[in-house]
Amino acid sequence: MIEITNLVKRYGDKKAVNGISFTVQKGEVLGFLGPNGAGKSTTMNIITGYLSSTSGTVKVNGHDILEEPEEAKKCIGYLPELPPLYLDMTVLEYLNFMCDLKKVPKAGRKEMLAKILSMVRIVDVADRLVGNLSKGYKQRVGIAQALIGDPEILILDEPTVGLDPNQILEIRKLIRNLAKDHTIILSSHILSEVQAVCDRVVIINHGKVAAIDTITDLSKKLSGSSKLLLSFKGPVKEVRNALQALPGITGINERISDSDIHEIDITISNEKGSDVRTSIFYAMSKGGWPILEFRSLDPTLEEVFLSITSA
């Protein structure tokens, strides 16, 4: 559990971080979003103890990072923006060095390292010099380093940068697995990734918190209500009547009509527990009108992000 209160980091006249406060609950996966230069990496560096804040407090599991640094840092595994790798060591030598640094007991170290190597899929490069690895492998060694000692809290700054799409999926799967019993702060520019993995999202802009909410709530707040798009073949009027009769539908707008293919916007109420989509499907099926396309028009995280950060 991490508590950040009124964090400020000033560089001369410029405030890189200007009053950021939020809390990460135990077991939560928090997405940390923001344009470049917003203050994400600075905030992460302050949380992990690399930088000291100009003012404000950071408490990790109740330990203030400035007053009890060793206890706080013991709980955290950190992957910084630039993975801190020693290029002149082999992967195993480097990970063993990290075990020493994090004071991992010698007993059971071999098994733990074997487990981490297979989790991050770097088993076949374990004996190669880190300096000789490709960027993707280097990044994964960086992720492995954060996992050493099985820290309760993981802070990952753009963990999938430099990875190819296959590797990105693997790491995403890994993070989802880790999320079950770890607290994770994940900073990323890949919004689909954040959408797939995170419970809540903090959007930072110009050193301040611009939004902090679950993704669905953010989308809803932005659009005002939930909307679906339905493209079908059939008589518009009859479909309209059939659908309007369904509970939970508050409005239908016609978009495009092209001979017998029509596209309509369906506005639905945000009542929990009513999945209007199934009733729409059955209504269409009953009327014999083929559904060509059926999707949500709720703002994607990308749209939310753009609208919040371009203001």
Next chain:
Amino acid sequence: MFAVYKREFFSYFRSPVGYIALALFSFLSGLLFINQFGSGAVSISSEIISLRSFFVVIIPVITMGLFAEDKKRGTEILFYTNPLSLFDVVLGKFLAALSLLGVMLLNVIVHMIITAVN
């Protein structure tokens, strides 16, 4: 602290630095030692005194990269975000450099043994 010490010491031998320092020192001290044979009396202390200027060059070569390299590589963040004190870091690096110097001075000890035996 041991982690840092072990790593820094072995890193001297993962790059040319350690080997070059050792080779140069062995060569120079050996030369200074052997050159005294003709005069009948061999003085180890004069050998060490003559090595002064070499030390002025070689010690900075050994030690100047200790923190600068970490800063350049981006690995100094490891010292700030892990549960160890900066004192441990400084001590570890210092002892690593000192150990390399110790290895170099083994040459002189060999010279002393040779002198003592004869």
